[in-house]
Amino acid sequence: MRKLIWTLAVIAPMIGSAARAEDTIKLGYIDPLSGGGASVGEGGLKTFQYLAEEINAKGGILGRKVEIVPFDNKTNPQETLVQAQKAIDAGVRYITQGNGSSVGLALEDFVTKYNTRNPGKEVLYFNYAAVDPAMTNEKCSYWHFRWDASSDIKMEALTNYIKDVASIKKVYLINQDYSFGQSVRSDARKMLTAKRPDVQIVGDELHPLLKVTDFSPYIAKIKASGADSVITGNWGQDIALLLKAAADAGLKVNWYTYYAGGAGGPTAIKQTGLDHQVFQLTEGFANSGHQPAMDYEKAFRAKVNMSLWYPRAVNEMRMFKAAAEKANSVEPVKVAAALEDLKLEVLDGGTGFMRKDDHQFFQPIYISSFGKLAANEPFDEENTGWGWHLVTKVDTPQAMVSTTCKMTRP
Amino acid sequence: MVHECAVLELIVISSLNGVLFGMLLFLLSSGLTVIFSMMGVLNFAHASFYMLGAFFGFQLTKWIGFWPAFVLAPLLVGAIGMVVERYGLRNTHKHGHVAELLLTFGLAFAIEEIVSMIWGRSPVDYRVPALLDFPAFTIFSTNYPAYKIFMLAVSVVIFVALLLVLKRTRVGLIVQAALTHPHMVGHLGHNVGRVFMVVFGVGSALAGLAGVIAGPALVTQSDMAASLGPILFVVIVFGGLGSLPGAFVASLVIGLVQTFAVALNGSLASVFGPLDSPGGPSALSDIWNVTIAQVAPIIPYLLLVIILIVRPMGLMGTRES
Numbered sequence: 001m002r003k004l005i006w007t008l009a010v011i012a013p014m015i016g017s018a019a020r021a022e023d024t025i026k027l028g029y030i031d032p033l034s035g036g037g038a039s040v041g042e043g044g045l046k047t048f049q050y051l052a053e054e055i056n057a058k059g060g061i062l063g064r065k066v067e068i069v070p071f072d073n074k075t076n077p078q079e080t081l082v083q084a085q086k087a088i089d090a091g092v093r094y095i096t097q098g099n100g101s102s103v104g105l106a107l108e109d110f111v112t113k114y115n116t117r118n119p120g121k122e123v124l125y126f127n128y129a130a131v132d133p134a135m136t137n138e139k140c141s142y143w144h145f146r147w148d149a150s151s152d153i154k155m156e157a158l159t160n161y162i163k164d165v166a167s168i169k170k171v172y173l174i175n176q177d178y179s180f181g182q183s184v185r186s187d188a189r190k191m192l193t194a195k196r197p198d199v200q201i202v203g204d205e206l207h208p209l210l211k212v213t214d215f216s217p218y219i220a221k222i223k224a225s226g227a228d229s230v231i232t233g234n235w236g237q238d239i240a241l242l243l244k245a246a247a248d249a250g251l252k253v254n255w256y257t258y259y260a261g262g263a264g265g266p267t268a269i270k271q272t273g274l275d276h277q278v279f280q281l282t283e284g285f286a287n288s289g290h291q292p293a294m295d296y297e298k299a300f301r302a303k304v305n306m307s308l309w310y311p312r313a314v315n316e317m318r319m320f321k322a323a324a325e326k327a328n329s330v331e332p333v334k335v336a337a338a339l340e341d342l343k344l345e346v347l348d349g350g351t352g353f354m355r356k357d358d359h360q361f362f363q364p365i366y367i368s369s370f371g372k373l374a375a376n377e378p379f380d381e382e383n384t385g386w387g388w389h390l391v392t393k394v395d396t397p398q399a400m401v402s403t404t405c406k407m408t409r410p
Numbered sequence: 411m412v413h414e415c416a417v418l419e420l421i422v423i424s425s426l427n428g429v430l431f432g433m434l435l436f437l438l439s440s441g442l443t444v445i446f447s448m449m450g451v452l453n454f455a456h457a458s459f460y461m462l463g464a465f466f467g468f469q470l471t472k473w474i475g476f477w478p479a480f481v482l483a484p485l486l487v488g489a490i491g492m493v494v495e496r497y498g499l500r501n502t503h504k505h506g507h508v509a510e511l512l513l514t515f516g517l518a519f520a521i522e523e524i525v526s527m528i529w530g531r532s533p534v535d536y537r538v539p540a541l542l543d544f545p546a547f548t549i550f551s552t553n554y555p556a557y558k559i560f561m562l563a564v565s566v567v568i569f570v571a572l573l574l575v576l577k578r579t580r581v582g583l584i585v586q587a588a589l590t591h592p593h594m595v596g597h598l599g600h601n602v603g604r605v606f607m608v609v610f611g612v613g614s615a616l617a618g619l620a621g622v623i624a625g626p627a628l629v630t631q632s633d634m635a636a637s638l639g640p641i642l643f644v645v646i647v648f649g650g651l652g653s654l655p656g657a658f659v660a661s662l663v664i665g666l667v668q669t670f671a672v673a674l675n676g677s678l679a680s681v682f683g684p685l686d687s688p689g690g691p692s693a694l695s696d697i698w699n700v701t702i703a704q705v706a707p708i709i710p711y712l713l714l715v716i717i718l719i720v721r722p723m724g725l726m727g728t729r730e731s
Contacts, residue, residue, distance in 0.1 A: 034531030035633050042532055072531075177704060207672075208707050211637065213628035216427050217672040221703075223552055224420035224673075237533065237629060249423075250545065250553035 024067040025060075025330050027052070027126075028087035028095045030080055030107070033072035036210030037099050039263035040236045044098055044128070044313070045070050046304050051317040061324045066317075075099060075210060077106035084110055088123060093332050096316070098129025098148070099236065100209075101180035105132060105139060112141040115410075122332045122410075126320065128313050131258075132179045133187075133401075136358035140405035145339055145354060147312040147319075147361045151180060151233060151258070152401050154281045155187040157365045157394045158231070158256055163195045168254070170202045172227035174218060176238055177206035184233035184258070202227050210238060215245035222251060229254040240264030243278070247271035255279065260370065261388065262309060266381035269370050276371035276389060284311030284348030285368050285388045286379035293348045297379060307381055311347045315361070319344050319354070333410065352396060358405035365399045367391040419550040424673045425666070430558055432665025433565035437620035438638070439645040439657040440572060441613025447589045447652025448609055450507055451499065454514040457639035458521035459614040463487045463621025464630045465529055468536040476539035484619040491614025495607045518635065526632035533631040561623045568616065569658070576654070585609060589652055590728075644710045648717050650727020659725060664710050671706035 029048055032041035045068070052066040060066060069092060071083035080103045087095060097107055104127055111125045127135065127146040131154070136146060149157075162168055173188055175181030185204060192199050202225040205218060212218075219242075222230060230253050234242055239259050246253075247268050255278040260269065269278045284290075286297045286307060293311070300308045308314070319342060324330050327338035340356040352363030368388040373380060380387040442456045466486050470479030494517065502509040537543075538557045545553035576582035588595045588605055596602040628634070645664055649656030717724060 034526065035631070036629075038530075038532035038631070203675075206701075206704050211707065213634075213637075214427075214431075217424055217669045220420050220423040220427070220552065221673050223423075224416040226416060241629065248545075248553065248555045248558075250548070250551070 024065045025094065026067050026069050026087075026090070026092045028069050028071060028084070028090075028092035030071045030073050030083050030087065030095055030097045031099050032075040033070060035074050036238075037075040037236045039240075040099055040309075041072075041075075043263060043306055043309055046306060047308065047310050047313050048096065048317075050300060050304050051313060055317060055321060061321050062328070062330060064330060073097075073103060075103060077103050080107055081110050088114070092123070093121075094124050094126060094320075096126040096128055098127065098310075100178070101130045101132030101135065101183075102178045102209075104130025104135055105179060108135055108139060108141050108144045111143045115143050122336075124332045124336055126316055128310060128316050130180070132183055134179065134183070136360040137404045140358050140403070140407050142359070142407045142409050143336065145336075145359045145361070147316040149281075149283060149363065149365055149399065150360060150401070151183050152187050153360075153362075153399055154258055154365065155184065155191055156401055157367065157399055158281055159188070159191040159195050160394065160398070161367055161392055162192070162199075162256070168196070168199060168229045170200045170225070170227045170229070172203040172205070172222050172225055172230045172253075173201065174203070174205040174207065174222070174230060174232050174234070174242070176209040176234055178209050181206060181209070181233055184231075188231050207238075210236060212238065212241065215242045216249060218242070219245045219249045219251055222246075222253070223249065227253055229256060231256045233258045235259040235262055237264065240268055243268035243272060247273075253277075257281075261285070261307070261381065264382075266370060266384050266386065270382075270384040270386050274371075275386075276369040278370045279391065280368055280370070280388065282311070282366055282368065283315070283346065283363050285366055285390075286381075287368075287373070287377040287388055287390065288348045288366065289376070289390065290347075290349035294378070296347060301379075307379070312361075312363075314347045315344060315352065315363070318347075319361075350396060355403075358403040358407070360403065362396050362400050364396055365394045367394070415550060419552060420673055422549055423552055423554070424669050426554065426558075426562075428666035428669035429662065430562050430565075430665070431669060432662035433562060433569070434620055434624055435641065435645050435665055436658055436661035437565055437568060438617050438642055439649070439661055440569075440654060441616045442642055443646045443649070443652055443654065443657045444585070444589070445610055445613045446646065448585070448592060449499070449510070449606060451510045451514065452643070453613075454511070454639070455494070455517040455521060456514075456613070456617055457635040457642055458518045459487050459491060459617040460621040460624075460638060461525060461632070461635035462490065462521060463618030464536065464625035464634065465525055465534070465621075466618065467622035467625050468529075468534050468630055471536065471539075476541075480622055483622045484615045487618025487621070488611045488615030492607050492611035494614075495610035499610070500603065500606075518639070522632055522635060529632065531632050533629045536625045536630040538626040557627060561627060564619070564623055568619065572616075572654075641710055644714045647714055647724055648710075650724030653724065653726040653728070656724055656726030664713070667709055667713070668706055671709050672703050674702040 029045055031044055032038050048068045052068050056065045071087055073080040073083050084095060084107060097104060107125055111123050115122045125144045127144060129148045131148050131151040133150045133152045136150060173185050175185045239257060239262060243265060257280050260278050260280045284293060297308050323335050323338040323342055327334040339354050343351055343353045346352045346363050350364040352361055354361050369391050370388055371386050373387045377387055377389060438460055442453060445453050463483055466483035467479050470483055498513055499510055502513050542557040542560050544556050546556035546559045547554055576586060584600055584605060645660045646657055649660030
């Protein structure tokens, strides 16, 4: 009798999980859950878990529930490949990843090779934040889809804005020393020289990725350069600590950033006292004024207790569902085909589409600034009382770049 | 004129930052180097005690406020250090140095895992106490935070206290003697075991103190030990194993070098002119254009290699081994 109970106790959970595995669609979330990238990685995980619950509450995708399976890659490309293999062994056919283009490039290459070697067991890579242009240009892959605007799209939008701001005269570039940071730096140099030849680039810094714990030496250098504006693609703790060091030193410049809205960023900006002098480029933000998005933000905050950093993750999951329904299948090969040229009404309003040529999603881009809130702006960030305010919206046609991608199709 | 001011400002601020980082390194390396010369064991877990200090500081601050935490957390870490020496190292001592080394090595991993189990792997919100959260003074137009001045003051006080204890007290004399002639001290009838335990405890407590004060200024997370550990070894080898003045000088040198390296823009290209390669960018032109700021993180290790070649006993070390 006792033996029987033991046997049941061991076998019963196995049966349960086996049955569940048949039904669910497993989405492997491979991002940093430890180390310097952990704060953003955990935020991303909560976001995807919320989105999965939302889809499941409405009946799932083609009647099947979505399950988010987290894997910690420590923002390390080698570790990512180990985790990706682990994910595939656990039955994952869809992988989503965002933090770190060095990681993204390794994963894109891995998935492409895996799919070539394992026909019939294809895996798709949904990219929600790795924005190195190479991923949809010279290194593009049929199995990779990107919902975030690539860094050259963002720089195109940013420099189009800077072009008309006469007060910007001396610009300092500070970026993380890896593929993405280097692309931000070279795009900024190229586009600024073309659009505003009178602007002087007084500094061009690359620092180690997610390793610096005190940015005050860098801030002292920015100060000494006499810059009036800083452009940075920094994310995670690298933007939060950079702004924190600026706040401590009392550095007064305009900040043009890709990711100042991430964990710790808003708190640091409030400390600097730079009211509407820190700018951010996103595909959407809390106070965008688009009612459905603002309602969504409210519900999200109430449940998850953080701001919706990734409206693109919402777009990604909605489009995943739409593509699966269009293909009437959750088989990755069919979903991939259905995603090509698929159009979507994006969360913050307007139409976006997944370009067939390079699998880059094009969508409206917003430039917003952080500071005191106006009457019609209900959302603040990190309990600072300050929030994001619309500066300008760049529509989809103006936020497009060409591609050199020549992908191999199955 | 404006430009000259800016350069002067950069130098002053970088010096302050460099000295601050150097003093923090000294709090850690002083304990490590004394423990090494007494016991012949390179304590791999030393940086982990620093991390424990930061997390204890964070937790105690949440419960009872920063100031009690500032006193209690280092004591707690010191107590843990003593327990490790008494029940860990002393038992493995008879099996030789390799066993002791492996013990501290394993301990470092165990502490990291335990810390991330309790507090998670992402940074904890360890803030500067409100009392010290204001700019202490303004040089030219840069504010210098009061908390950093506080860190500097604590490090200097500890440094002076350590110096007085070692040079002016009987305990200090025994410790100094044990540094160079541990067996002789034992033969003279001193309880070397207890001296070891106390020194290990004090060394750990100093590391813990460094953690408590560095936690709010830097980032308190479970990989902080792993990222600081290697630099510590550079400091004690560079300064000379077992030499306190050596550790002091090396800490300041490493602190200043790392800070000033960031401030410099020079590259091989700016010294020798751009490299004209007919085939476009190559691996060589990449190296040519790397700035000193970019290689700042590896400069300490480069110094380590150079000092080992030129002067294997370190800057102020007296014995090789």
